[in-house]
Amino acid sequence: MRVLFKTDYNQDVKFAKHSGYVFWYALLLAAVFLAPVALDTYWINELTRVLIYALAGLGLMVVTGFTGQVSLGHAAFMAIGAYTHAFLLTQGVPFIFSLPIAALTSGIVGLMIAIPASRMTGLYLTIASLAFAIVVEDLVIHWESVTGGNRGMVVDPPALFGYEIFEAWEYYYVVLVLLIISIALVLNILRSPLGRSMLAVRDSEISAQSLGIRVARTKVLAFLLSAMLTGLAGGLFAHFIQFLSPETFGILLSIQLLLMIVVGGLGTVHGAIFGAFLIGLLEALISILKDLLPPAIGTQPGLEPGLFGLILVLFIIFEPEGVYGRWVKFRTFLESFPFYRRNTFKRQRSYLKTERMR
Amino acid sequence: MSFFEIENLSLSFGGVKAVDDASFAMEKGEVFTIVGPNGAGKSTIFNMISSFYAPSHGTIRFKGADITAARADEIARIGIARTFQNIELFEHSTVLQNLLIGREIHNHVPVLRQLIFDPGMRRAELAHRRKVEDVIDFLELAHYRDERIANLPYGVRKKIELGRALCVEPELLLLDEPASGLNPEETEDMGFWIDDIKNDLGISVLMIEHDMSLVNEVSDRVMALNNGRVIAEGSAQEVQNHPDVVAAYLGGAA
Ligand SMILES: Nc1ncnc2c1ncn2[C@@H]1O[C@H](COP(=O)(O)OP(=O)(O)OP(=O)(O)O)[C@@H](O)[C@H]1O
Ligand SMILES: [Mg+2]
Numbered sequence: 001m002r003v004l005f006k007t008d009y010n011q012d013v014k015f016a017k018h019s020g021y022v023f024w025y026a027l028l029l030a031a032v033f034l035a036p037v038a039l040d041t042y043w044i045n046e047l048t049r050v051l052i053y054a055l056a057g058l059g060l061m062v063v064t065g066f067t068g069q070v071s072l073g074h075a076a077f078m079a080i081g082a083y084t085h086a087f088l089l090t091q092g093v094p095f096i097f098s099l100p101i102a103a104l105t106s107g108i109v110g111l112m113i114a115i116p117a118s119r120m121t122g123l124y125l126t127i128a129s130l131a132f133a134i135v136v137e138d139l140v141i142h143w144e145s146v147t148g149g150n151r152g153m154v155v156d157p158p159a160l161f162g163y164e165i166f167e168a169w170e171y172y173y174v175v176l177v178l179l180i181i182s183i184a185l186v187l188n189i190l191r192s193p194l195g196r197s198m199l200a201v202r203d204s205e206i207s208a209q210s211l212g213i214r215v216a217r218t219k220v221l222a223f224l225l226s227a228m229l230t231g232l233a234g235g236l237f238a239h240f241i242q243f244l245s246p247e248t249f250g251i252l253l254s255i256q257l258l259l260m261i262v263v264g265g266l267g268t269v270h271g272a273i274f275g276a277f278l279i280g281l282l283e284a285l286i287s288i289l290k291d292l293l294p295p296a297i298g299t300q301p302g303l304e305p306g307l308f309g310l311i312l313v314l315f316i317i318f319e320p321e322g323v324y325g326r327w328v329k330f331r332t333f334l335e336s337f338p339f340y341r342r343n344t345f346k347r348q349r350s351y352l353k354t355e356r357m358r
Numbered sequence: 359m360s361f362f363e364i365e366n367l368s369l370s371f372g373g374v375k376a377v378d379d380a381s382f383a384m385e386k387g388e389v390f391t392i393v394g395p396n397g398a399g400k401s402t403i404f405n406m407i408s409s410f411y412a413p414s415h416g417t418i419r420f421k422g423a424d425i426t427a428a429r430a431d432e433i434a435r436i437g438i439a440r441t442f443q444n445i446e447l448f449e450h451s452t453v454l455q456n457l458l459i460g461r462e463i464h465n466h467v468p469v470l471r472q473l474i475f476d477p478g479m480r481r482a483e484l485a486h487r488r489k490v491e492d493v494i495d496f497l498e499l500a501h502y503r504d505e506r507i508a509n510l511p512y513g514v515r516k517k518i519e520l521g522r523a524l525c526v527e528p529e530l531l532l533l534d535e536p537a538s539g540l541n542p543e544e545t546e547d548m549g550f551w552i553d554d555i556k557n558d559l560g561i562s563v564l565m566i567e568h569d570m571s572l573v574n575e576v577s578d579r580v581m582a583l584n585n586g587r588v589i590a591e592g593s594a595q596e597v598q599n600h601p602d603v604v605a606a607y608l609g610g611a612a
Binding site for chain 1: 408410430431432433434435439440442446447448449450451455458459460461462463465467469472473474475479483522526
């Protein structure tokens, strides 16, 4: 077992809590940077998809995992990012400007949604986010001059400083670098007052207020940040699929994003990343499963959403801390072996909370 | 002008008059205690001070300023912090995070700089950290620093909630039943801390408490409430021996 002796307050502020972190994360970083050398185009593409999901999931994590506002409409922010980016490219705006503008547009829409939504709680907010996603989908279908409507829209390959990116591995690096920057920004927020305010709003709005936290402002900022990250993922996704059509960003994608962060582990950055990998794996499994099953079942249109929904429910009931939570428990078990107590993660006692603020 | 006063405060829930024309005033440096049977309206007074409920009638004044209409999130900035009867901690965060959240009103770094976490931001964060560490030392919480609240026993949570309110560095501290659920030993500690909070930190304390040994030990003045009305005020002894108070606790109509 590792016992941490703290000698400096900086240790709690730093990303890496001890030298073990530095080693393992450096190894991980080396692995993801070298991955394209070892993999063929198909797997590089799969990995790119996972990284884009991770970025979108990170966005959703900010609002749902950290701030506690469950959104069932995050695919809409991906749509806004993707279409804004694709449209700007057709207007001759260069990639390096178009992508941030797309993220910002998505962020501003998120801000506008959040101002009324910050007064809602729980289920109402979730339903409002769902309604918002449906409105955006409709808008995409009917605003043909910009989005191509149901005919869809072709997305050109990205060009960086006049250099066109055609190869899968080149695009992989673009996505990877943006993901790493985004993770760093989110980690910064988490060790700052704003991030702590988010956690406070999630766990107890009244005591957050009594400490001077502006609850509505915190939620609005969370939505802004969240929509920007998910919008950025949308812009990157546009190049990845090369062709945008309204059904790409439907409710299924929203559920998939939610599934990702729940399965990965709500409330942690790790959770978003783990979740993206698991969903990537799950998608691959489902496509294999589809071939194995008798055609009558395998070709049912509801198979994917049904399975996603089922897994979501199972995780919420049996493993609410997600795969990352399970991993933390496992690691604690190994580190403290043979002194592990079965009840280490059991809540000591539960206390009844009454409705009134006594 | 008193340091803190409420004047003719009233609030009803449906037909129930939870607080009925209550008034009192306390001075700086005092420990002022509200006692009264269950449902007397004690916590409702706190919730009106916190601006969770708006009184239907009356005024709340702090250092001469009328704060009745202040927003709930302004109360801490004005200089009033509180604890809750049913412990309202941030369950899924660590002790350290909970205490740092108590520093919210002292944070002045704009969001964009928090995002970048520049050296100035780091310095600000370390300064908060030092303050929090003072509170950790004061309440002897060092042992639990990195534990998640959900894993901690009741008595420790109670201390952490007190600590979080101290991190606000308030001038007035509201404690809603600080000793409820504590064993005799922990209750005694709580008494010492309340004394220290008053004498060493110079924070005035407005407290609700049922445990009479604690009330007697720390209170400068005591007020008794029954059915939302003030029925007695004075020293702990005077209030306890007041016939209306005795009647209220025996269940008779006061
Ligand atoms: N939010 C609310 N809605 C309706 N009634 C309420 C609400 N809050 C308090 N009450 C009622 O107001 C009255 C006073 O309640 P309050 O919580 O202030 O009592 P208290 O003196 O703090 O009692 P205790 O010692 O049990 O904490 C009670 O009759 C209670 O049922
Ligand atoms: Mg009460």
